[in-house]
Amino acid sequence: MPQTITRPAPALPPSAARQPSPFREYVIKVHNGCDLACHYCYMYRLADRRTWIDRSAMAEVTFDRAVARIREHLRRHGLTRARAVFHGGEPLLVGADRLARMAGQVREAMPPGTAVDVTIQTNAVRLSPRDIELFATHGIRVGVSLDGDRQANDRHRRSANGRSSYDAVDRALRLLGERPDIFAGILCVVDLANDPVQTYEALVQYRPPTVDFLLPHGNWTVPPPGYSDQPRFGAWLAVAYDRWYEAPARETGVRFFEAVINLLFGGASRTEAIGGYPAATIVINADGSYEDIDTLRSAYSGAVDTGLNVFDHSLDEALHHPDVVARRQSMVTAVSECRVCPVRRVCGGGYYPHRYRDGNGFANPSVYSRDLRYLIEHIANRLRADIARLKGKP
Amino acid sequence: MDRSTEDDGYDLVDLTGVGLDELMQLEPSAFAHSMRRILEDIDHPQDAVAGWQSAL
Numbered sequence: 001m002p003q004t005i006t007r008p009a010p011a012l013p014p015s016a017a018r019q020p021s022p023f024r025e026y027v028i029k030v031h032n033g034c035d036l037a038c039h040y041c042y043m044y045r046l047a048d049r050r051t052w053i054d055r056s057a058m059a060e061v062t063f064d065r066a067v068a069r070i071r072e073h074l075r076r077h078g079l080t081r082a083r084a085v086f087h088g089g090e091p092l093l094v095g096a097d098r099l100a101r102m103a104g105q106v107r108e109a110m111p112p113g114t115a116v117d118v119t120i121q122t123n124a125v126r127l128s129p130r131d132i133e134l135f136a137t138h139g140i141r142v143g144v145s146l147d148g149d150r151q152a153n154d155r156h157r158r159s160a161n162g163r164s165s166y167d168a169v170d171r172a173l174r175l176l177g178e179r180p181d182i183f184a185g186i187l188c189v190v191d192l193a194n195d196p197v198q199t200y201e202a203l204v205q206y207r208p209p210t211v212d213f214l215l216p217h218g219n220w221t222v223p224p225p226g227y228s229d230q231p232r233f234g235a236w237l238a239v240a241y242d243r244w245y246e247a248p249a250r251e252t253g254v255r256f257f258e259a260v261i262n263l264l265f266g267g268a269s270r271t272e273a274i275g276g277y278p279a280a281t282i283v284i285n286a287d288g289s290y291e292d293i294d295t296l297r298s299a300y301s302g303a304v305d306t307g308l309n310v311f312d313h314s315l316d317e318a319l320h321h322p323d324v325v326a327r328r329q330s331m332v333t334a335v336s337e338c339r340v341c342p343v344r345r346v347c348g349g350g351y352y353p354h355r356y357r358d359g360n361g362f363a364n365p366s367v368y369s370r371d372l373r374y375l376i377e378h379i380a381n382r383l384r385a386d387i388a389r390l391k392g393k394p
Numbered sequence: 395m396d397r398s399t400e401d402d403g404y405d406l407v408d409l410t411g412v413g414l415d416e417l418m419q420l421e422p423s424a425f426a427h428s429m430r431r432i433l434e435d436i437d438h439p440q441d442a443v444a445g446w447q448s449a450l
Contacts, residue, residue: 025446085449121449143450185450210450250424255450261428264407267435269444277444295448342405351447376405383407386425390416 020319020328022077025281026070027085027294030102031057031093032286036123037160040189040216040225043089047222048297048304057094058286063102065310066284067109073315075111082110086120086140089286096131100138119143119184123157125165127172136182143184144173147191148199155191173206185210185252190233192226196240204251212255212271213237217298220357220367227367234374241379260379263346274372276348278328282318284310290318292327299356327352327362337365343376 032043033055039045044052058066074082084106086099103118110116120135121143135142147153150166157165176183185208188199203211215233218224226232237256244254259269269275272293283291288310296303306321318324338344349355350366357364366372409432417433420426 021443024443027446027449083445085446087449119449187448187450212447212450214447245424247424249422250427253427254424257424258428258431262432262435264405265409265428265432266406267432271447272444273447275444279446280443281446293446346405380405380407383425387407387409387412390412 020325021280022079023073023280023282023315023319024079024081025083025085025279026066027087027281027283028063028066028102029058029088029283029286029294030063030086030091030099031055032089033057033093034088034090034123035093035125035159036090036157036165038158039156042217042295042298046217046298048299048301050301051089051297054287055089056286058288062286062288062310063105065288067106069284069310069315070106071109071111074114076316080113081115081117083117083119086118087283090123090126091120092122092126092131096128096134099140100134103138103140117141121145121184121187123165124169124172124176126168127175129175132172132175132179132182136179139182141182141184142176143187144169144176145187145189146173146203147188148194149202152191152194152199152202155193156189173208177207180207180209183208185212185255187212187214189214189216190236191216192232192236196236197243200240200243208252210253210255213240214273215351215354215368215371217295217353218367219299219354220364223367229370231371231374233368234371234378237371237375238378241375242382245382257379260346260376261383263348264376264380264383269348273351274348275346278352280328282315282324290315290321292321292324293352295351295353296327298353299362300358303353303356335363335365337369341365341369341373343373343380346376347372 032051086102091099099120106118107116118139119141124144146169147157153166154164159165186203186206188203188211190213216224218227241257244257255271256273259271259274263269263275269277272279279293281293283294285291290306290308291304292306294304306318306324308318308321335349338349350368350372352362354366354368355362355364417429420429
């Protein structure tokens with residue numbers, strides 16, 4: 001008798017658990033400065049602009065304390081796998097040699113038997129062939145930010161004096177395309193002015209293992225650019241989805257699309273952007289302060305603050321901070337609009353920072369809820385048609 | 395039984411009854427890759443923990 005699939009029980013997001021799960025992802029802001037001045041940058045340009053003023057690098061003593069706190073947290077919770085992300089601003093401003101030393105220091109300090117994946121997310125403007133070799137030697141994976149072809153990328157990702165970043169990033173990506181061992185992929189911020197198919201094809205030419213489309217940050221108080229009462233972002237993403245989905249052979253992974261597919265099949269999401277699965281992530285700022293996910297800077301000034309730091313507090317204290325707990329228990333079942341939505345279990349309320357509204361905080365659907373529903377229904381229809389074909393139905 | 399939009403309004407896609415043999419013979423498309431990932435998740439369930447979206 002041929003084997004067939006029986007439906008798995010839907011995975012429960014961690015918010016359903018009583019105890020918060022420990023942090024597994026440590027975002028270390030090694031430098032708060034940046035050599036680009038992207039218009040949509042949540043570190044500099046949105047509601048919380050404090051890093052615009054404080055553009056310092058992380059001091060060595062601060063990094064040492066951060067590593068000690070991570071080790072303490074991993075030991076206490078018996079974790080055997082973790083991920084460290086060197087981020088900014090622009091992490092390459094501290095230099096590739098220092099990043100390689102930092103990666104070594106993190107790994108050496110961890111409890112025996114603990115594997116730590118180390119990644120940098122960079123604008124790649126300074127990423128040289130030597131840097132790539134160095135990162136390969138030290139097992140550091142590299143994610144790059146690019147918004148599409150030259151015209152698309154230059155719309156926002158320019159230096160402070162207006163110079164294009166495209167040529168430098170293009171050079172770096174061509175080199176990374178030859179190093180699948182360390183190439184983590186490409187992050188792309190959606191702009192409705194860019195063509196979705198051209199944008200996808202501009203990214204996939206570099207042979208990234210994964211790309212992701214990020215919606216520009218906004219909320220109910222300050223809606224994203226291009227926002228309207230029509231699901232324009234959802235329609236944009238649906239066109240990109242079709243281009244990706246219809247390729248005869250899979251060209252790359254698209255994190256957001258694959259998360260929606262997984263959720264539609266009753267599985268789990270691996271991105272905090274969809275599904276109500278908050279990230280088990282803590283940000284350690286360049287000054288040593290613990291911060292909640294940094295994209296909350298798009299909501300209001302101070303949204304990331306915990307008042308805790310690596311010198312005086314353990315990561316467990318951050319784990320139990322009321323704002324961190326609130327975000328990680330942010331299922332949308334309490335939001336009446338979501339309770340009656342047919343795609344609520346897939347959407348999960350969308351990305352937490354996108355739910356913000358002055359006056360009632362994050363107890364709202366996503367400002368992108370119309371777009372998310374459009375995209376989810378589009379993907380579901382495509383999948384149902386293919387499943388019917390598999391089952392031999394017309 | 396197609397439960398995709400029944401009972402609790404759950405807008406899931408129903409895989410019940412899809413043959414594993416058919417899945418294994420699919421071309422290497424995004425659809426096939428997603429199907430195989432679901433099977434891997436069923437066989438090797440992982441903690442439901444999401445990743446931070448601002449890095450890959």
